[in-house]
Amino acid sequence: MPALRSPTSFLDPAVLARIDSLELLAKTVVQGFLTGLHRAPKLGMSMDFAEHRAYMPGDDTRRIDWRLYGRTDRFYIKEFEADTNANVYLLLDISRSMAFSSAGISKLDYGRYLAASLAYFCNRQRDRVGLVTFANTIVNVVPPALKHLDVVLHTIDRIEPGGQGALRDPLRAISEQVRRRSIVVLISDLYEEPVAVLQAATMLRGSGNDLIVFHILDPAEREFPFDGAGTFEDLESGERIPIVPEQLRDEYRRLVAEHITSLSSMLGAGAADYALFDTSTPLDYALFRFLSNRLRASRVR
Amino acid sequence: MPLAFLAPVFLAGLALLAVPLIIHLTHRQRKEVTAFPSLMFLRQIPYRTVRRQRIRHWVLFALRCLAIILLALAFARPLFQRGGLAGAASTSTGAREIVILLDRSYSMGYGDRWTRAIEAARRVLDGMRASDRATIVLFAGAAEAVGRPSSDRATLNAMLDGARLSSGATRYAPAIGLASTILAESQLPRREAVLISDFQRSGWTGDTDARLPAGATVTPVDLSDPNPSDVAVANVALQRSRSASRERVLATARLTNIGEQPETRTVTVALNGRALEAKQVSIPARGAAAVTFAAFALPEGSSRVVVSADVDALPSNDTSFVSVAPGEVIDVLIVDDLAASANASLYLRRALELGENPPFRVALAKGNRLGTAELRGRHVVILNDVNPGAAAVRALREFVHRGGGLLMTLGERATRGAWSSEARELLPAAINSVADRMESGSARLAGIEYSHPVFEPFRAPRSGDWTSGRFFRFASTTVADSAVVIASFDDGAVALAERPLGEGTVALWTSTFDGSWNDLPVQPVFLPFVHQLAKHLAGYAPVKQSWKVGEVVNLSQKDANSSGGADSLAGASASEPSLTAKGTPGAPGGITVPELVARAPSGGTIGFAAGARDRYLALAERGFYEIRRIGSAGQPERVIAVNLDPAESDMTRIDPAVLVRAIAPRVSANASATDTVSLTAEARERRQSVWWYLLVAALLALAAETALSNRLSRHGAVG
Secondary structure: OOOOHHHHHHHHHHHOOOOOOOHHHHHHHHHHHEEEEEEEEOOHHHHOOEEEEEEEOOOOOHOHHHHHHHOOOOOOEEEEEOOOOEEEEEEOOOOOHHHOOOOOOOOOHHHHHHHHHHHHHHHOOOEEEEEEEEOOOOOEEEEEOOHHHHHHHHHHOOOOOOOOOOHHHHHHHHHHHOOOEEEEEEOOOOOOOOHHHHHHHHHHHHHOEEEEEEEEOOOHHOOOOOOOOOOEEEOOOOEEEEOHHHHHHHHHHHHHHHHHHHHHHHHHHHHEEEEEOOOOOHHHHHHHHHHHHHHHHHHHH | OEEEEOOOOHHHHHHHHHHHHHHOOOOOOOOOOOEOOOOOHHOOOOOOOOOHHHOOOOOHHHHHHHHHHHHHHOOOEEOOOOHHHHHHHOOOOOEEEEEEEEOHHHHHHHHHHHHHHHHHHHHHHHOOOOOEEEEEEOOOOOEEEEEEEOHHHHHHHHHHHHOOOOOOOOOHHHHHHHHHHHHHHOOEEEEHHHHHHHOHHHHHHOHHHHHHOOOOOEEEEEEOOOOOOOOEEEEEEEEEEEOOEEEEEEEEEEEOOOOOOOOEEEEEEEEEEEEEEEEEEEOOOEEEEEEEOOHHHHHHHHOOEEEEEOOOHHHHHEEEEEEOOOOOOOEEEEEOOOOOOOOOOOHHHHHHHHOOEEEEEEEEEEEEOOHHHOOOOEEEEEOOOOOOOHHHHHHHHHHHHHOEEEEEEOOOHHHOOOOHHHHHHHHOOOEEEEEOOOOOEOOOEEEEEEOOOOHHHHHHOOOOOOHHHHOEEEEEEEEEOOOOEEEEEOOOOEEEEEEEOOOEEEEEEEEOOOOOEEEEOOOOOOHHHHHHHHHHHHHOOOOOOOOOOOOEEHHHHHHHOOOOOOOOOOOOOOOOOOOOOOOOOOOOOOOOOOOEEEEEEOOEEEEEEEOOOOEEEOOOOOOOEEEOOOOOOOOOOOEEEOOHHHHHHHHHEHHHHHHHHHHOOOOOOOOHHHOOOOOOOOOOOOOHHHHHHHHHHHHHHHHHHHHHHHHHHHOOOOO
């Protein structure tokens, strides 16, 4: 009897990498993720009719169903499905360091799948989804809109890694562009000092936005499994230094762990919701993280 | 059993052990660059020096060191010294019987080999003690002991002073045989042979059983050069042609180059001491080249042709000698019937006139009255459809008895009348009748004796189609007891038969040569058939233009040829006889054999007694031997060109150890070969071949190193 495949295995990044169509990929991820979830019964302003209820004093007279009044000679109010109409900005770091891959998919591909899945998911939630790709400057901008999913997915599909990574300038530019409270999702490998990352995050938070930071790392960046003396080249700057990995491994791991800890503590203190993923982590973990944050944000409002 | 080394300098290679040491103490920098997202954290880590490193991968390190050690040892060519034996030999006090085998073949003239050979022999003499005794044996094609065994160094050194290079080729077997005899007869307790040679492979055939006696030892002294370079004039071929009354000769010389580099030489041809032409020729490395000179007219008498190239390290094989003389013509007399037409012998005459090697001098005669005068100087007489008269038969009988050849063809005229009893006795077969196959289909030659000299050239496939000739009429005959049928028709009737008579031969062709009874004259086989038949009846044998050193010439064969008449040594103007087997009839017989003297190229003379039946001349020198009659003046009667054996120019070397093993005494079950053969260190090392095992072990270590290294590399852990 063959072993049953785990449902979450369909969300394994390595499995998803075999799907060419980004939209299909996002649909696969999101629908698989939504299985078993129920819609929140919160009613609000939307185009989706929910039910009628009797008019009560204080209700907006514009919502009275006059045709029903004609038939029944009673006042009924039309209730609609809740629709937050939130703006979601997906900020995707496409600097050259994101192209690194020790095995399986690269960080950029992981970020690409994650961004596509989030875009599809948000679109299903009737949120307006926009996309910003950046390195040390902004490369592409797709303004948030309900009908921009195809453009967003198309833009994500055409991403090519390039440029050096820097958060401050592009995030400052984005914070200036975002005029309405939005949910900002930052997908990056965050190769900057934690303080600089915090400053950039603070700029976005300062506009009243919700910031979710997805820190993407390759397993090799955390474990540093290399052996044998050799030259290491910085993917972004091209700088080369000779290294004996065996000698540096422990120290490196310690520094990376400190970096992650600093980011987590600084951002988690209120500036943003920080989550670390390596490229072997299934995408639904990231979606769960996003959803929980989304619910938390809605409760806050 | 201590260990020694032939090339200890290679032990310096052990210094290479530092290489794996350094490699394993330091970390080898990978050639490929590892791309990494950011060096942000790596830059923060202080750089560490290699001083703290320790050797990693001990097994790999050990394999690498082992491979280097084994390689260094292999190149140093180790050998085990048999201390016991060597010590015993060196400390033995018994008197020695020493045989110094000194190779004096002409290849020893290469460079300074001969000088080194003499020096080596002197060193052996210097090592003699008062009780020792030595014999010097000079050998090339044959071996010769110079004097008797002696303990007197001065005498032995004097013998060495008198030793000279010979023109012979190396043959080890006679020398080993002579040394074996000397050592076997010796009563001294220790017997040794010292073989001083350049060890040419051509000198040892391996099929000889020559061995040293039990208890004898042999020490090789190898004088060969590692990469000899030599150009030799391998041979000279002369192509003769006749224009008008004179013969012209086209000389082609073939040069060989045994060196690894192509060579260019100036090659000169000289006739009777006068240079005719010089040409430049390039000979490829390890190859050969031919050079053809312009044809020159052949003067009267024996001529000496010398082809020589520029002198090199081995001068003796840079010259080749050929002797050549005009006069190789077969005289043929064709006798037609008186009533025959002018074209009766047209096919026969034309066929013979086309002969070039040798040419035929054809004369025609009419009538059936032949006498001694008409037959004088002839080699072959052809009675072309003629019924000879009694007088002619008598003359022909005497002619054949003296060595002449007689061919009779049968046609309308020959079979018309009855033959006289004397004529019938002359015939190899009795004529019965004429078989007519005009109506019943032509006859064809069916039974041919291809082993006979006449048909031997047609033996090979596609060498002549004898079934194409159609015979419409032929004489039916009964073969005499003394006759041999050489060819017969498809019905068994005789076509060609012969019988010996005296020193000559009588042949009978039972059909015609004029095309009337058959169409053989228009068949392709007719011309070579007629030539072969005439040469066979004339007893023609090709002249040997040059001989090799070491061959023996029977001068009596030459004289037997001259005992007849026209073509005798004196009568033929000292020409090279084309008729070596038989004399030419017609001359008065009973001449006593004169005394001869042969003058060697070096000037020495060899006399031959007048009454000797066989007079053999051993050709020991290269150059021209002159054969003269005692008391005669002017040109020599015969000139014999003698060249070196070209095989000796091949300096391919045989391993002295192999030769020593082959000639060493047969070992008994409880004695090893090494007990009886004292080898040089080099020979002993070759024999032990320890380096080979070391090399194999080194390769195995390297293979293991490669496998282990690859395995570690796959895991990214090798330095």
